Amino acid sequence: MLLEVKNLSTEFKLKRGIVKAVDDISFTIDKGEILAIVGESGSGKSVTSLSIMGLLQKPGRIASGEILFKSQDLNKLSKNELKKIRGNHISMIFQEPMTSLNPVWRIKDQIMESIMTHMQISKKQALARTIEMLDTVGIPSAAQRANDYPHQMSGGMRQRVMTAMALACEPELLIADEPTTALDVTIQAQILELLYRMREKFNMAVLLITHDLGVVSEAADRVIVMYCGKIMEEAEVRSLFTRPLHPYTVGLLQSIPQIDDDSEKRLYMIKGMVPNPLNMPQGCPFSDRCDHSMERCSKEMPELKDISGHKVRCFLYQSESITCGGITATSASAGAKGCKKANSCEDSVFGHKAGFSLCEEAVEGGSGEK
Amino acid sequence: MLKYIIKRILMLIPVLIGVSIIVFLIMRVFSPDPAPIVLGQHATQQAAEAWRQANGLNDPIYLQYFHYLKGAITGDLGTSYYTKIPVTKEILTRFPATIELAIVAIVLASLFGILIGVISAVKKNSIFDNAGMLLALIGVSMPIFWLGILLIIFFSGLIHWFPSNGRINPLLEPIHVTGFYLIDSLMTGDMSAFKDALQHIILPASALAMYSMAIITRMTRSSMLDTLQQDYIRTARAKGIGEGRVIVRHALRNGLIPIITVIGLQLGSLLGGAVLTETVFSWPGIGAYTVACILKSDFPVVQGVVLLVATIFVLVNLLVDVIYAFLDPRIKYSGKEV
Ligand SMILES: Nc1ncnc2c1ncn2[C@@H]1O[C@H](COP(=O)(O)OP(=O)(O)O)[C@@H](O)[C@H]1O
Ligand code: SF4
Ligand SMILES: [Mg+2]
Numbered sequence: 001m002l003l004e005v006k007n008l009s010t011e012f013k014l015k016r017g018i019v020k021a022v023d024d025i026s027f028t029i030d031k032g033e034i035l036a037i038v039g040e041s042g043s044g045k046s047v048t049s050l051s052i053m054g055l056l057q058k059p060g061r062i063a064s065g066e067i068l069f070k071s072q073d074l075n076k077l078s079k080n081e082l083k084k085i086r087g088n089h090i091s092m093i094f095q096e097p098m099t100s101l102n103p104v105w106r107i108k109d110q111i112m113e114s115i116m117t118h119m120q121i122s123k124k125q126a127l128a129r130t131i132e133m134l135d136t137v138g139i140p141s142a143a144q145r146a147n148d149y150p151h152q153m154s155g156g157m158r159q160r161v162m163t164a165m166a167l168a169c170e171p172e173l174l175i176a177d178e179p180t181t182a183l184d185v186t187i188q189a190q191i192l193e194l195l196y197r198m199r200e201k202f203n204m205a206v207l208l209i210t211h212d213l214g215v216v217s218e219a220a221d222r223v224i225v226m227y228c229g230k231i232m233e234e235a236e237v238r239s240l241f242t243r244p245l246h247p248y249t250v251g252l253l254q255s256i257p258q259i260d261d262d263s264e265k266r267l268y269m270i271k272g273m274v275p276n277p278l279n280m281p282q283g284c285p286f287s288d289r290c291d292h293s294m295e296r297c298s299k300e301m302p303e304l305k306d307i308s309g310h311k312v313r314c315f316l317y318q319s320e321s322i323t324c325g326g327i328t329a330t331s332a333s334a335g336a337k338g339c340k341k342a343n344s345c346e347d348s349v350f351g352h353k354a355g356f357s358l359c360e361e362a363v364e365g366g367s368g369e370k
Numbered sequence: 371m372l373k374y375i376i377k378r379i380l381m382l383i384p385v386l387i388g389v390s391i392i393v394f395l396i397m398r399v400f401s402p403d404p405a406p407i408v409l410g411q412h413a414t415q416q417a418a419e420a421w422r423q424a425n426g427l428n429d430p431i432y433l434q435y436f437h438y439l440k441g442a443i444t445g446d447l448g449t450s451y452y453t454k455i456p457v458t459k460e461i462l463t464r465f466p467a468t469i470e471l472a473i474v475a476i477v478l479a480s481l482f483g484i485l486i487g488v489i490s491a492v493k494k495n496s497i498f499d500n501a502g503m504l505l506a507l508i509g510v511s512m513p514i515f516w517l518g519i520l521l522i523i524f525f526s527g528l529i530h531w532f533p534s535n536g537r538i539n540p541l542l543e544p545i546h547v548t549g550f551y552l553i554d555s556l557m558t559g560d561m562s563a564f565k566d567a568l569q570h571i572i573l574p575a576s577a578l579a580m581y582s583m584a585i586i587t588r589m590t591r592s593s594m595l596d597t598l599q600q601d602y603i604r605t606a607r608a609k610g611i612g613e614g615r616v617i618v619r620h621a622l623r624n625g626l627i628p629i630i631t632v633i634g635l636q637l638g639s640l641l642g643g644a645v646l647t648e649t650v651f652s653w654p655g656i657g658a659y660t661v662a663c664i665l666k667s668d669f670p671v672v673q674g675v676v677l678l679v680a681t682i683f684v685l686v687n688l689l690v691d692v693i694y695a696f697l698d699p700r701i702k703y704s705g706k707e708v
Contacts, residue, residue: 053608055604055607055608079613082610083610083611083612084610085610086607086608086609086610087608087609087610087611088610091608092608094601094604094605094608096601099600099601099602100601100602100604100605101602101605102602102605102606102620102623102624103602103624103698103699103700104623104624104697104698104699105623106699113609113611114609114610114611117609117610117611118610149699149700151699151700162605165605165609
């Protein structure tokens with residue numbers, strides 16, 4: 001186990017109250033694995049990654065929990081010990097390529113700074129390594145571009161530079177917080193491809209954060225769906241896309257635009273808005289937006305229940321008798337959006353956006369909403 | 371860049387012509403007739419008339435200005451009505467004292483202003499921040515002459531650490547090379563003169579620096595608060611580099627641009643503050659002297675000083691712009707932008 005997050009809660013103490021941005025989440029990442037965290041904006045994805053990096057700014061603080069990196073609790077390390085891990089064993093790429101590089105230093109200086117902080121090598125060697133890294137992440141004429149300032153580069157190029165910087169010390173874990181969100185669609189694919197390639201090359205684990213399930217299907221091994229600071233569903237990518245259990249996940253899947261969808265229907269949107277973090281609904285946080293909300297949903301919080309390795313937090317799946325095969329049974333009884341044709345479409349679906357429309361049809365039958 | 375600098379220096383010419391016209395008119399319209407002041411109250415009408423005639427003050431104003439300009443181009447700014455010494459020489463003997471005072475003051479103001487400002491921003495809302503901001507508040511509210519008098523009472527009168535007036539003990543005066551005693555004494559290896567000059571300059575420079583320091587402190591604090599919030603600071607921390615390096619190399623280096631602007635502006639206002647400081651500390655500079663010359667209607671001297679000060683203003687502004695380009699790679703000057 002490379003990283004093990006146990007019952008992490010992170011809160012922001014504001015004048016108007018305490019915001020529980022991350023509320024008791026647990027997950028693990030294995031060596032070389034890509035774990036995706038998906039959720040709408042404001043669901044606590046960035047706060048989770050900043051908590052792991054120890055980069056939370058006031059008034060944020062880790063209220064409880066453990067962040068075990070190779071069995072060492074990062075939250076208990078001194079500032080100096082943490083510094084040795086950051087940028088070295090764990091690196092991070094941020095959402096904003098345009099503003100995440102320092103505008104007054106050449107990019108080579110910024111990458112070399114990282115290398116020389118963690119590796120005992122000469123300046124010359126560090127420069128050579130910098131150029132090599134820039135080349136690896138696909139920057140043409142790297143030796144020249146190394147002398148550029150950030151403003152001389154496009155957003156995609158800057159994200160490549162950020163990636164080169166993050167990978168310069170060959171970290172075991174890379175946290176990529178919405179690395180493609182700010183980029184054009186074509187550039188997005190390139191950056192994802194790059195991350196995938198780098199994972200192979202350096203055999204590192206990646207925590208890939210995104211609000212875009214499309215990104216997940218292409219890159220991740222396992223997916224966590226987060227909502228209002230809580231884990232709603234966790235599963236292997238294959239399982240999540242073929243048999244999404246949680247109504248929120250189903251909603252997210254339905255809102256992915258279909259490139260080859262020729263029907264005229266409008267893109268699905270989950271109704272309502274993410275609740276105000278200072279004024280959470282009682283019970284299930286999704287209850288005020290959920291089509292399947294029941295009486296108990298707005299009173300109690302469902303547990304995160306493990307159904308043969310596919311975890312879900314929803315009362316639709318809370319009864320004791322449910323086993324793996326029972327998912328379809330429940331969806332029949334409770335009218336969940338669980339894909340009824342799941343088994344039949346499973347193979348054609350995985351990893352291909354085209355497949356979603358198949359599943360969507362199935363889901364539509366269940367919900368009859370559109 | 372060089373083209374840009376040359377263009378900016380050429381721009382100095384119209385600026386100086388404009389400034390000289392204004393000061394020329396103001397002196398002649400608002401100042402009392404110099405003749406009776408120069409010749410004394412008991413001088414006869416004829417003597418005064420003859421003096422005016424001799425000094426060209428009976429000519430039409432545009433002719434007077436024309437003559438002045440002609441002289442100025444060849445480096446002749448006229449002679450003082452009183453001392454009969456050429457204005458350039460009068461200025462040169464007093465100006466280094468003022469510049470030395472202003473430079474020491476701006477260095478003190480910048481050093482302490484940036485230091486306190488950075489600490490205040492990094493330790494926002496802490497006791498250090500509150501103390502720093504209180505000091506800045508005192509700095510902007512306290513009149514220079516009052517601060518000067520307090521400093522004299524305490525540091526010279528009570529604890530006798532520093533002398534209260536003059537530039538140096540006349541017996542220790544160093545050999546004149548540049549006219550800046552601190553530099554001259556160092557160049558000639560005259561350490562006792564250096565020490566004495568330093569002791570003399572500390573109080574007036576501190577009094578003069580206080581206001582600018584307060585302004586620089588505030589600007590540094592707000593600029594640092596802004597840069598510390600930037601995404602690239604988070605990136606720097608994520609790299610695992612030390613917090614000190616994050617603050618200086620990443621935050622301050624970016625925050626310096628607005629700070630330099632303020633320092634440039636303060637250098638200008640220091641020259642104004644120097645007048646009061648020189649009076650309080652009997653500093654033999656140009657400020658107090660110029661005020662005396664204004665009151666005595668010594669036109670050539672006042673005009674010369676104003677031209678010099680205008681030149682300094684323009685050059686300091688140019689210097690600030692050049693520093694910008696060094697600090698921020700996004701700024702590129704070409705000859706066209708002037
Ligand atoms: N600096 C902050 N101050 C107060 N609240 C914050 C701050 N940063 C994040 N939060 C809270 O944490 C929640 C999760 O934010 P974040 O992790 O950035 O979401 P995302 O999933 O979009 O990355 C937000 O809804 C917000 O209320
Ligand atoms: S617990 Fe209830 S409200 Fe929450 S997602 Fe499940 S059905 Fe919907
Ligand atoms: Mg985010």
